[in-house]
Every structure is written in structure tokens, then in C-alpha cells.
Amino acid sequence: MSTDSSKQTEVQKLYNTYPFPPDPLSDELPPGYNWRWSWNAAYNFCVGEKPTRQNIRILDAGCGTGVSTEYLIYLNPLAEVVAIDISSNALSIAQKRCSRSGVLKNHQPSVSFKELPLEKADQIEGKFDLINSVGVLHHLPDPIIGIKSLAQKLAPGGLLHIFVYAQLGRWEIQLVQEAIALMQGKRKGDYQDGVAVGRQIFSSLPENNRLVKREKERWSLENHWDQSFADMYVHPQEVDYNITTLFELIDASGLEFLGFSNPQYWQLERLIGKSSQLMELAEKLSQRERYRLIELLDPSLTHYEFFLGHSSLSRVNWLDDEYLKSAIPEVHPCLHGWPSYGCLDYEYRPVDLLEGEYNFMQSCNGKTPVAELLKGITLEEVRSLQERQLIILASH
Ligand SMILES: C[S@@+](CC[C@H](N)C(=O)[O-])C[C@H]1O[C@@H](n2cnc3c(N)ncnc32)[C@H](O)[C@@H]1O
Structure with a gap:
């Protein structure tokens, strides 16, 4: 049986072979924005007002090749940013990405990159106002240990932004993962071989096969990169969540759920709004049951993205x-x-x-x-x- 540390070594090996995400480096500043990485925008989304401070500390936990880190630096010019990961190859690309694009030029506070598992975030001094952990916790041998570790590092009034996989929208991925593992047999753990076997499976299956159709529809744009294909289909460690297990994870953090970052998806009206009878029945459900109902009725969701904070953080209203x-x-x-x-x-x-x-x-x-x-x-x-x-x- 593999231990937690051997699982982490396997994950590290995958990302040293295929650092993720594969986005090419650029000599330009990042294009546009992602509001989830702007402290002002994220705080406003969760709390309803502008935060009082701009000289904050940000932790990018599992920064990969630094696409998120670069935006965090760019969108928060007065923030100190610490980026950690267990893949030294991903970290070195992240550093190159941030130096090459010029994002560090006008950024006075410090930016640092460290090879460190987020389970050991307590080794970093101090707390953080914004912690970003996108696409990471579901690859940990024990995500509960991971989320607790991040929650411990969250400053009062801070925000923890998390992205984890959802089971229902990834059903076909799980099937392909298992098929590749079966075909690889003892070669499982050789990630380049896994990618080759997976690509062969897709090119051999009939065109009207459900897996092929789904791959074309949903994923082929990103999966032409071997890094993305490997991240999706030959991962050694992945937990996919449903609403019940997601809230078990959230509750274990000891933090409050502040909301999903895609509230439109979580509107029941868009699904059964035509029937006032069904809407009335749904009103008797708890918020979590309503979320479950929504994902059951629209099982297209591939991930959950949300914010957590300490219970002292309350929402401002502007009614007065x-x-x-x-x-x-x-x-x-x-x-x-x-x-x-x-x-x-x-x-x-x-x-x-x-x-x-x-x-x-x-x-x-x-x-x-x-x-x-x-x-x-x-x-x-x-x-x-x-x-x-x-x-x-x-x-x-
Ligand atoms: C799917 S990538 C996501 C990268 C980045 N957050 C993004 O979304 O662009 C997952 C990253 O998490 C890192 N990782 C996995 N387990 C980790 C751990 N225990 N602590 C820190 N980083 C970890 C991997 O090395 C990899 O770079």
C-alpha cells in the first residue's frame, strides 16, 4: 500500500515531468485579469465593500508554473507574494514567467518562490490576507490536512480561495484514467508512457464513441498540450468532490463558506423556475440540499471554486x-x-x-x-x- 509521502512523491514526479499549466512564457504583462486574483475585487465580491488595506500578504499555495502568481503580483501591486509548490521544475518556470513578463518591475514588495508542501505552510512566518489554492487540494494524499494547514495561515479578515474538482462533470475523465491505468499495468507511474497510451486510446476509438465526443467537445483545446493531457488522464492522486464531500472538506477547515465564485450556476430558478410548485418544494430544503439539487439537475460542473473566511467577516449592505x-x-x-x-x-x-x-x-x-x-x-x-x-x- 502506498503511504502519503510516497503518493506526494508520485505527484511531484508527475509535475516535474509535466509542469502545469503549460501556458507559454511571454515578454508582455498578463493580458486582462482574473478577478478572483484581485484582492479588491475578491474582497468586494465576498464582503460587499473595498478592503481597508492594500499592503497585504498573499500566499499562492501550489502555484505550478506561475500563471496565477503572475496575476496575483500584477493585480495587487502593493502585496507581498509568496508562492510555494512541491515541483522544482514548475517553480523554476514560475520564476522565469514572472521575471520575463516584466510584472516584477514596478512591484516594490517582495515576491518569493519556495519548494514547500502546503501541508507545511506553518514553516512560513506570519499569516496571509489572501490565500489562493487552485487545482491543488484534490491532489493531496489528505486534502483535509491541506485545508487545515491553509486555514491556520489565514489572517483575520482574510480570504481563502479554493478550486477543487467536481465528480459529476468529470465522469468521462475518471473512466479514461482507469482505462489508461489498466493498459499500462506495471508501467503505471511512467507518465510519458501514460500519455502515449492515452493518446493511442483516443485515436483508436471510433469517432462516435462517447469518450471521444466528450474529449473533443470539452477538453481537446487544452489537451493538445501533453502537460494538460497528463494532468487530466494520468494523475497518480485525485479526489473528485460532490456537494456532500465538498462541505465535509470545508467544515474541516473551521472557516465559514463565503460563496461560490460562479453564483449564476447556483441559481435554482434557471433550472426549475418554470414550475412554482417545484420552487416551493425546494424552499423547504437547506442551502446545502439546494446546492445538491442544482448539481443533480445540471451535472455539467467540472469544479467547485469558492471563498472561505473567518466567521468574524460579515457582509456589508448598502440599504441605508x-x-x-x-x-x-x-x-x-x-x-x-x-x-x-x-x-x-x-x-x-x-x-x-x-x-x-x-x-x-x-x-x-x-x-x-x-x-x-x-x-x-x-x-x-x-x-x-x-x-x-x-x-x-x-x-x-
Ligand atoms: C494542477 S497544478 C495547478 C497549478 C496552479 N495552481 C494553477 O492552477 O495554475 C497542481 C500544482 O500543485 C502542486 N502540488 C501538488 N501537491 C502539493 C502540495 N502538497 N503542496 C504544494 N503544492 C502541491 C503541483 O506540484 C502542481 O504544480
Whole structure:
């Protein structure tokens, strides 16, 4: 039987052979943004206001080849960033990526890379305001040990951002993984051989085979890279979650669940909204049961992405007029194509701004309170800009 440390050695071997993600290095700054890696945008999403501090500490736990680390540095110019991983090859690419793109040039606080398993995060001094762990916990021999270790390093008022695999949308991946392992027999653990066997399976199967169709539909764009193919089909250690096991993991962290980062998927109305009878029945369910119902009715989800925080972190609401008037508004940091009436929002969705909304946003300077900017716009419309995350508000 393999022990936890031998499993970790296997995972390390996979990522030293196939560092992930395979995105090529570039001489340019990262294109666009991912709001989950912007402290202001993520905090605003979870808490409903701008955080009080910008000189924060960020931990990228399982940074791989540094795509996320580069964005974390870029989108949070005043943050100290520590990136850890168990693959020395991935870490060395991550370092090269960040130096080459120029993202470090205007970044005064320190950025460091360390070969360290996240289970040993206690070896790093101090706590972190934002911890990012994307695509990592499900590859640990014991994800509960991992999440507890990260939770211990979360500063009061901080956010832990996690991405783990979901069972239901990955059914075909599990089948292919098992098929490759069967064909490899004793060669299992030779990852290059696993990729070769897997590619042969896909090219031999009939074109109308369900696995082939699914691979073409969902994954072939990324899987032309051997690194992605290996990460998907020949992984030595993978746990896929469902809502029940996901919340067991979350509860073990001792932190509060602050929400999924894709709330649209978790709207039951989009699935059974046509039937008021079914909606009424669903109202009797707990929140977690409702989540389970949603994933059962729409089993397309391939991963869960969510935020956790300490229970002291409470959500701000802007219903009180006087409170709203005293807030300092600024344009959301992750808009694409701003300033323009037809920019894209933080999720790259098109926005159509009314003239009053546009003028208000143009006048937001991060210093003047809402009360002094109410020309051609009502408080209700300011609230709507905040709810749609086109502006963020500071209450301090
Ligand atoms: C699928 S990759 C994800 C990389 C990166 N987070 C991303 O999403 O682009 C998983 C990474 O986690 C790292 N990893 C696996 N187990 C780890 C552990 N116990 N501690 C730290 N990193 C680990 C692997 O070496 C690999 O680089």
C-alpha cells in the first residue's frame, strides 16, 4: 500500500515531468485579469465593500508554473507574494514567467518562490490576507490536512480561495484514467508512457464513441498540450468532490463558506423556475440540499471554486441611504474596455451603461463621497452599480 509521502512523491514526479499549466512564457504583462486574483475585487465580491488595506500578504499555495502568481503580483501591486509548490521544475518556470513578463518591475514588495508542501505552510512566518489554492487540494494524499494547514495561515479578515474538482462533470475523465491505468499495468507511474497510451486510446476509438465526443467537445483545446493531457488522464492522486464531500472538506477547515465564485450556476430558478410548485418544494430544503439539487439537475460542473473566511467577516449592505451617501466609490478594478458605455464587466460580460451611470462612474475618483456625485443619478442606481460590481464602495 502506498503511504502519503510516497503518493506526494508520485505527484511531484508527475509535475516535474509535466509542469502545469503549460501556458507559454511571454515578454508582455498578463493580458486582462482574473478577478478572483484581485484582492479588491475578491474582497468586494465576498464582503460587499473595498478592503481597508492594500499592503497585504498573499500566499499562492501550489502555484505550478506561475500563471496565477503572475496575476496575483500584477493585480495587487502593493502585496507581498509568496508562492510555494512541491515541483522544482514548475517553480523554476514560475520564476522565469514572472521575471520575463516584466510584472516584477514596478512591484516594490517582495515576491518569493519556495519548494514547500502546503501541508507545511506553518514553516512560513506570519499569516496571509489572501490565500489562493487552485487545482491543488484534490491532489493531496489528505486534502483535509491541506485545508487545515491553509486555514491556520489565514489572517483575520482574510480570504481563502479554493478550486477543487467536481465528480459529476468529470465522469468521462475518471473512466479514461482507469482505462489508461489498466493498459499500462506495471508501467503505471511512467507518465510519458501514460500519455502515449492515452493518446493511442483516443485515436483508436471510433469517432462516435462517447469518450471521444466528450474529449473533443470539452477538453481537446487544452489537451493538445501533453502537460494538460497528463494532468487530466494520468494523475497518480485525485479526489473528485460532490456537494456532500465538498462541505465535509470545508467544515474541516473551521472557516465559514463565503460563496461560490460562479453564483449564476447556483441559481435554482434557471433550472426549475418554470414550475412554482417545484420552487416551493425546494424552499423547504437547506442551502446545502439546494446546492445538491442544482448539481443533480445540471451535472455539467467540472469544479467547485469558492471563498472561505473567518466567521468574524460579515457582509456589508448598502440599504441605508445615509451610509451609502458617505461611501467613497471607485470604478471596479476588473472592467475591460472602461471608460466606454459598452465595456465588459468583471466576468467579461457586456454592460450597457445609462448616461447617468456612465457620468457617475467617470466622476468616481476614490476620494469624493457618493453624496457629492449625485448628479443625474439616483441612490437606487448607485446601489445597482454596486450590486452589478461595476463600482466598489469604501465605507472608511
Ligand atoms: C494542477 S497544478 C495547478 C497549478 C496552479 N495552481 C494553477 O492552477 O495554475 C497542481 C500544482 O500543485 C502542486 N502540488 C501538488 N501537491 C502539493 C502540495 N502538497 N503542496 C504544494 N503544492 C502541491 C503541483 O506540484 C502542481 O504544480
